Amino acid sequence: MNITSTGKSIGFLPELCTPQAILRVMVGAEVLAVVHALTSASATYDASIIKLGLTSLFMQWVVLSSTFLICILGNKLRKLNTKQMSGAISAIVVALTIGASIITIMADSYQKVGEVFYWDTPFILRNAFIALILIVMTLHYFYVQNERDEHVQADSGAKYDALQSRMRPHFLFNSLNTIAQLIHVDQNKAEDALLDLADIFRSTLDTRNRISLGEELDITLRYLRMEGLRLGKRRLNIVWDMDRKTLPFNMEIPPLLLQPLVENAIYHGIQPCKDGGTIGISLYDAGETLDIVVSNPVPPAGTTGHSKGNHIAQENLKNRLRLAYGDRANLKITKSEHQYRVSFSIPKEQ
Amino acid sequence: MTMNILVVDDEELARQRIESLLKDNSEYNICAEAENGAEALMMVERHQPDLILLDISMPVMDGLEVAKHLSGMPNPPAVIFTTAYGEYALEAFSTKATGYLMKPIRQEQLLKSLQQARSLNRAQRSKVLDDNEVTGAGRKHICARMRGNLELIPIDDVYYFQADQKYVTVRHSKGEVIIEESLKSLETDLADKFIRIHRNALVAKSRIMGLAKTNIGRVKVKIDRIEDELEVSRRHVAEIRRFVRNR
Numbered sequence: 001m002n003i004t005s006t007g008k009s010i011g012f013l014p015e016l017c018t019p020q021a022i023l024r025v026m027v028g029a030e031v032l033a034v035v036h037a038l039t040s041a042s043a044t045y046d047a048s049i050i051k052l053g054l055t056s057l058f059m060q061w062v063v064l065s066s067t068f069l070i071c072i073l074g075n076k077l078r079k080l081n082t083k084q085m086s087g088a089i090s091a092i093v094v095a096l097t098i099g100a101s102i103i104t105i106m107a108d109s110y111q112k113v114g115e116v117f118y119w120d121t122p123f124i125l126r127n128a129f130i131a132l133i134l135i136v137m138t139l140h141y142f143y144v145q146n147e148r149d150e151h152v153q154a155d156s157g158a159k160y161d162a163l164q165s166r167m168r169p170h171f172l173f174n175s176l177n178t179i180a181q182l183i184h185v186d187q188n189k190a191e192d193a194l195l196d197l198a199d200i201f202r203s204t205l206d207t208r209n210r211i212s213l214g215e216e217l218d219i220t221l222r223y224l225r226m227e228g229l230r231l232g233k234r235r236l237n238i239v240w241d242m243d244r245k246t247l248p249f250n251m252e253i254p255p256l257l258l259q260p261l262v263e264n265a266i267y268h269g270i271q272p273c274k275d276g277g278t279i280g281i282s283l284y285d286a287g288e289t290l291d292i293v294v295s296n297p298v299p300p301a302g303t304t305g306h307s308k309g310n311h312i313a314q315e316n317l318k319n320r321l322r323l324a325y326g327d328r329a330n331l332k333i334t335k336s337e338h339q340y341r342v343s344f345s346i347p348k349e350q
Numbered sequence: 351m352t353m354n355i356l357v358v359d360d361e362e363l364a365r366q367r368i369e370s371l372l373k374d375n376s377e378y379n380i381c382a383e384a385e386n387g388a389e390a391l392m393m394v395e396r397h398q399p400d401l402i403l404l405d406i407s408m409p410v411m412d413g414l415e416v417a418k419h420l421s422g423m424p425n426p427p428a429v430i431f432t433t434a435y436g437e438y439a440l441e442a443f444s445t446k447a448t449g450y451l452m453k454p455i456r457q458e459q460l461l462k463s464l465q466q467a468r469s470l471n472r473a474q475r476s477k478v479l480d481d482n483e484v485t486g487a488g489r490k491h492i493c494a495r496m497r498g499n500l501e502l503i504p505i506d507d508v509y510y511f512q513a514d515q516k517y518v519t520v521r522h523s524k525g526e527v528i529i530e531e532s533l534k535s536l537e538t539d540l541a542d543k544f545i546r547i548h549r550n551a552l553v554a555k556s557r558i559m560g561l562a563k564t565n566i567g568r569v570k571v572k573i574d575r576i577e578d579e580l581e582v583s584r585r586h587v588a589e590i591r592r593f594v595r596n597r
Contacts, residue, residue: 169435170435174361174364177453178364181364181370231360
């Protein structure tokens with residue numbers, strides 16, 4: 001999920017320590033130097049050129065030395081959190097700017113007066129302040145950029161996984177096998193099942209970012225009906241706890257919140273049990289939030305279980321909820337000896 | 351001669367489907383059905399079918415493990431796996447004569463596979479089962495036959511195996527049983543959970559409490575929750591010590 005941890009980049013910063021990146025940094029600094037030269041009036045054409053040269057020299061020195069220092073300290077910086085790292089980088093840049101300013105004062109005074117001065121407080125402060133503003137802006141830009149990249153990647157990844165699980169090939173082919181037999185036994189049921197399967201499949205092609213609660217419930221119901229046919233009433237028992245009169249069916253939610261959870265409950269809680277079990281699904285309108293709970297029995301140890309997939313589905317739900325609602329979704333997963341229970345709340349106000 | 355078939359699938363409609371596909375064919379007779387692996391093994395004991403149509407993913411014990419236990423039987427039935435999708439372990443069987451069927455099952459394919467299986471003799475069948483490369487992986491039970499009854503012991507319940515001349519005693523949380531499997535094959539199958547402490551004993555790694563020295567200088571393994579102490583042979587002492595120290 002954390003794309004920045006791959007490669008050699010440091011925290012949320014883009015790749016800095018390659019020749020291409022350094023070239024890019026130098027071009028950026030040069031652009032700033034040109035802007036600075038254009039905005040500050042000089043008496044003559046020659047004077048402006050000289051000014052541009054000196055500004056460039058100053059900027060390149062600051063930028064390059066900062067980049068090198070950041071690259072050298074990369075391993076240490078990586079251990080810091082976002083705030084500490086931003087602080088450290090700002091400090092490096094400001095310190096090097098002050099250093100560059102002092103050298104400038106020395107060179108300048110020697111050239112003009114023939115004596116070496118070390119200090120020109122207004123000049124140093126001005127430069128330090130400009131450097132501070134620029135580095136903070138740059139860091140902020142990188143941070144936002146990185147955040148967005150991560151978001152896009154996490155969202156598409158999570159959604160892809162969830163979509164895939166909605167149509168587990170195992171489920172599809174078993175369902176088709178069931179329908180093939182149902183045609184002989186009960187044609188009406190076979191027709192219903194086929195239509196349900198069509199709807200479930202159609203939902204996997206849906207690309208919307210938000211769907212209504214009613215739609216998600218509908219798909220979940222169809223899915224459960226399909227599984228009910230497969231596993232039989234004896235093995236799959238479902239206890240719904242929701243008030244159809246008050247439930248906000250039009251509320252917009254991210255897709256694939258409820259159905260994959262129910263599918264997981266069946267896959268890990270019902271299928272491995274010899275005599276099946278009961279799945280509890282509860283939706284409760286708690287005023288500011290919609291609270292959802294899905295519970296399933298824990299199969300006894302030593303039976304054939306599906307231990308892998310479980311974690312992926314959980315991570316997936318966690319990521320999608322975090323992306324959509326931050327910390328407000330309040331996802332809780334509790335496992336006791338006999339019951340596995342997942343609960344979360346969806347804030348109604350986005 | 352009619353062929354007796356056992357149909358094993360945890361889904362009722364899937365079992366019904368096979369039944370209805372074979373309904374009009376007098377060559378094949380469905381003698382029994384089972385809805386999980388453990389039940390399948392009981393049914394094999396009871397009905398001695400010629401062939402099993404075996405689903406892979408089932409509760410309690412999956413089809414691959416059933417096949418493993420069947421291979422240990424003196425007179426195993428032929429096995430045809432039925433599967434929906436994605437059960438990669440089946441690749442191990444794909445070149446073998448018994449083969450597998452993809453769901454939704456087609457009648458002509460079902461009949462073709464049955465025809466092929468018919469031509470195998472008993473010896474060839476057990477060879478096919480024995481050859482499968484997935485033996486051991488995913489094995490979760492010990493299968494013991496007690497006076498014609500089949501007893502399944504989850505591997506997690508086993509404390510140790512001890513060989514005694516011809517048989518192996520399985521000490522588990524609910525008692526003791528005797529099985530005919532060799533210690534050697536148990537060791538290969540269960541290498542990640544059990545450790546050899548003596549030429550005649552395998553102990554569950556998770557049950558080893560510690561080591562003790564007897565007054566004549568022999569090393570013994572103390573086992574969690576039961577009184578039994580098992581002797582560690584000289585050859586294995588160093589290895590066991592290392593195991594106990596490093597975990």
